[in-house]
Amino acid sequence: MKLDVTDKRVLITGASSGLGAHFAHVLAAGGARVAIAARRRDRLDTLARELTGTAAEVSVLELDVADPGSIARAMTELAEAWGGVDVVVNNAGVTQTRPAIDITADDFDAVLDVNLRGAFLVAREAARIMRRDGKGDGGAIINIASILGLRQAGHVTSYAISKAGVVQMTKQLALEWARFGIRVNALAPGYIETELNADFWGTDAGKALIARIPQRRLGRLDELDAPLLMLASDASRFMTGSIIVIDGGHAVSGL
Numbered sequence: 001m002k003l004d005v006t007d008k009r010v011l012i013t014g015a016s017s018g019l020g021a022h023f024a025h026v027l028a029a030g031g032a033r034v035a036i037a038a039r040r041r042d043r044l045d046t047l048a049r050e051l052t053g054t055a056a057e058v059s060v061l062e063l064d065v066a067d068p069g070s071i072a073r074a075m076t077e078l079a080e081a082w083g084g085v086d087v088v089v090n091n092a093g094v095t096q097t098r099p100a101i102d103i104t105a106d107d108f109d110a111v112l113d114v115n116l117r118g119a120f121l122v123a124r125e126a127a128r129i130m131r132r133d134g135k136g137d138g139g140a141i142i143n144i145a146s147i148l149g150l151r152q153a154g155h156v157t158s159y160a161i162s163k164a165g166v167v168q169m170t171k172q173l174a175l176e177w178a179r180f181g182i183r184v185n186a187l188a189p190g191y192i193e194t195e196l197n198a199d200f201w202g203t204d205a206g207k208a209l210i211a212r213i214p215q216r217r218l219g220r221l222d223e224l225d226a227p228l229l230m231l232a233s234d235a236s237r238f239m240t241g242s243i244i245v246i247d248g249g250h251a252v253s254g255l
């Protein structure tokens with residue numbers, strides 16, 4: 001079966017850089033209608049210009065997922081513009097590197113409010129729209145988790161807790177929303193080389209980390225494409241509550 005996303009109405013949060021911008025290119029190339037959302041409007045406008053010509057339609061939404069009011073406004077705007085949404089890629093996220101002993105309440109909230117509460121509120125708003133849409137086939141929510149939601153590493157406690165929450169949230173929502181025809185799955189990437197982390201991989205610490213990955217290399221953005229398209233398309237219509245790990249074997253590395 002073809003991984004067809006033609007004319008699907010797709011919202012991508014955190015689309016202004018990294019994985020989210022890449023996902024927007026992939027889905028647009030597949031003929032989807034894409035709504036790209038994040039806080040940095042200038043970067044979204046640049047991306048929208050790049051996507052024009054490939055995507056069936058491009059829409060730009062200013063969105064701060066740490067702010068419930070911003071989420072409600074963006075989702076209302078989307079529902080009014082498109083009449084519904086078929087796929088949500090819940091990708092907005094922040095990292096934090098800090099010894100757990102030093103993490104303050106504000107540090108913790110800064111990560112959890114975006115990565116977990118924000119992802120939940122986006123999914124909830126989307127589900128309310130998908131349920132109302134009444135086309136019968138509900139929709140697909142794709143949460144971007146991480147192997148740090150499944151395994152441990154030093155000095156990333158807030159982040160790892162948030163992603164473990166995203167893993168469990170995926171299963172909870174899959175259970176509750178199957179009755180609405182809404183599928184909820186997650187991608188759990190390992191370390192993917194992006195512009196932002198490129199410098200780190202040349203350092204001794206970066207090289208040591210790569211040496212612990214069974215495939216002895218980082219992932220590339222395009223290695224997320226097939227799982228993304230599968231979850232966004234009807235090819236995965238019997239899948240819900242799944243966590244797809246894409247990590248060169250990192251999560252199964254030996255002790």
Ligand SMILES: NC(=O)c1ccc[n+]([C@@H]2O[C@H](COP(=O)([O-])OP(=O)(O)OC[C@H]3O[C@@H](n4cnc5c(N)ncnc54)[C@H](OP(=O)(O)O)[C@@H]3O)[C@@H](O)[C@H]2O)c1
Nearest residue numbers: 014015016017018019038039040064065092093146191192
């Ligand atoms: N790169 C990896 O190796 C890797 C591995 C596993 C999982 N992930 C996950 O993949 C996702 C994308 O990460 P990335 O590596 O592509 O990082 P990135 O380039 O820093 O992108 C993060 C995106 O999230 C957006 N964002 C951050 N805070 C936001 C907020 N409050 N409201 C709305 N958008 C917000 C940013 O846009 P604005 O700043 O414009 O708002 C940006 O577009 C994250 O969930 C991350 O945890 C990444």
